[in-house]
Amino acid sequence: MKQHDERRNEILDTALRLFFSQSYSEVSVAALIDAVGIAKGTFYHYFRSKEELLSELVLREASRQIPAYTAIAEDPALTAEVKMQRMFLTIGAWKADNRELMIASIRLLYRDENILLRHKLEQASIELFAPPLGTVIHQGVNEGCFHTPYPEVAAELILSMWSALTQRVAELIMRCDEEPHLAESILDRMRAIETAIQRFLGIPDGALALIDESDMRRILMPPAV
Amino acid sequence: MKQHDERRNEILDTALRLFFSQSYSEVSVAALIDAVGIAKGTFYHYFRSKEELLSELVLREASRQIPAYTAIAEDPALTAEVKMQRMFLTIGAWKADNRELMIASIRLLYRDENILLRHKLEQASIELFAPPLGTVIHQGVNEGCFHTPYPEVAAELILSMWSALTQRVAELIMRCDEEPHLAESILDRMRAIETAIQRFLGIPDGALALIDESDMRRILMPPAV
DNA sequence: CGGTCTAGACCGACCGTCGGTCGATAATCT
DNA sequence: AGATTATCGACCGACGGTCGGTCTAGACCG
Structure with a gap:
């Protein structure tokens, strides 16, 4: 188990990489969590929505x-x-x-x-x-x-x-x-x-x-x- | 059956009304066709995608x-x-x-x-x-x-x-x-x-x-x- | 020190909805 | 009659998001 901020930044880092190697709407939450290696629920534990992730x-x-x-x-x-x-x-x-x-x-x-x-x-x-x-x-x-x-x-x-x-x-x-x-x-x-x-x-x-x-x-x- | 342009404009008119009474992403294609009174296939007979409808x-x-x-x-x-x-x-x-x-x-x-x-x-x-x-x-x-x-x-x-x-x-x-x-x-x-x-x-x-x-x-x- | 309790990190099956497809059918034109 | 075009709606896979529940680190206690 990881610290809150560590995991959160891990998600943000991966999202940045994926959004620029594909695109915001092409990258599904499912693909993102696969790349990070976490489950759907974990993602929504850190961000209220895909759009909130984008804003942050x-x-x-x-x-x-x-x-x-x-x-x-x-x-x-x-x-x-x-x-x-x-x-x-x-x-x-x-x-x-x-x-x-x-x-x-x-x-x-x-x-x-x-x-x-x-x-x-x-x-x-x-x-x-x-x-x-x-x-x-x-x-x-x-x-x-x-x-x-x-x-x-x-x-x-x-x-x-x-x-x-x-x-x-x-x-x-x-x-x-x-x-x-x-x-x-x-x-x-x-x-x-x-x-x-x-x-x-x-x-x-x-x-x-x-x-x-x-x-x-x-x-x-x-x-x- | 209606003339091509007539039907097309009917769809556009309805879309305009709905997009401004709700919003572009809130108005689903299903809701639009219900409002017009046509079937899914008919919509896609006139427009290649929801986004093309928007552009036009x-x-x-x-x-x-x-x-x-x-x-x-x-x-x-x-x-x-x-x-x-x-x-x-x-x-x-x-x-x-x-x-x-x-x-x-x-x-x-x-x-x-x-x-x-x-x-x-x-x-x-x-x-x-x-x-x-x-x-x-x-x-x-x-x-x-x-x-x-x-x-x-x-x-x-x-x-x-x-x-x-x-x-x-x-x-x-x-x-x-x-x-x-x-x-x-x-x-x-x-x-x-x-x-x-x-x-x-x-x-x-x-x-x-x-x-x-x-x-x-x-x-x-x-x-x- | 060992045992217990709890907050919160983590999980993944599941849901409703979405944009879009397709093969069949009906109306219209030539 | 045959070709073309307009219409239909059941169906699809993917999507964003939910939910009930499990697991664990660390605080607290005897």
Whole structure:
């Protein structure tokens, strides 16, 4: 017999692995408990429903990402502009470095059956990232480099836009194999978002390079074999 | 025996009614066919799956909204600014006039079980509204009143932002009964979006009143009894 | 120390419901 | 008459979830 938290995390770990190697709706509770090696009743001893498992899983995974970004936000040595750049570029570079994983995730998340998983991940990311980003924007307004009457809302709004962009990019990446010219329209969208964020923050176009074009190309273009 | 289209629309009509009086996942195919008065096999003669029914339903309903907006977009007598205002204000006024229906819809759509329905509605709206809105933005750029290097992407981007806002508003409306002070934070978000759109289009803050505050208050505040 | 008691970890047969299939039948068209 | 299309409903396997019960670690006690 195992400790409560140990078993619980074992179930969550297995669920994470299975949800990403198959999909949320394809993985039945029966398959999950087989993989963990427990009985149906044990699963429902730890989670009230399959959906509650999903929510807790998403929360746990999203929370793991946060410390790196709060560290950037609270670094006393950096200006708001640099912090913001660093936050967005860190995400982009990570995605470029883990291209295969990213694309595999996208292929799974952006399917109708997984929409609930995707939506919960998006919402959790926005809610968890908004505070550190909001701190940075506030700092920028105080430093006089950002000019927006809505510093509190700006973080959420920017993340919502970013999230909508990610969705578009994902859709296009999935169709990129067939129609490679779509890559250009993705880059267009990214530049548009960058412009939108800059203008919303009241800084000149091009002042804030949030997207590293070479990283983006690494994500979009299949590596030469 | 009925004509193909007649029967098909009968199924779609009934599905629409049931999905909004209960929810997408709560309404089983069995319940639907009972309400229509047909057999299981007949349903699957017209639709390959329950999900295909949903997609077609969403497409049909979203398409019905379009003509009104293309009419505005193609009116030769109006400036781009006026067209854009008229489009957004028309939506707002309609929502204010149909407050009960709106709130009932929100309470249904913004539940985990209905996420697929909601997402498909959102995507269909964005895809169908983007062309007329894009036309208007193009006109604005040509007339010299809008300034954006990405007129094609702008429409989609603005609609994505609007959609994210709608989602936030919906979440807050659902919790407004308990915490009425949330109304102010909704208004804040709306003003922020208005600013974001204006700045993205390169026009002065306040030049484009896309949101009628009295309409918004009518939506947010329960009518005095 | 050995014995007992209990909370809670664990089990798996079982349930109702679901989306979907299929072969038969009836109506309509050519 | 023959072909095509619309209709039917019994049937299926899989699903998420329940329930009555067993097993065991560790607290408590004589």
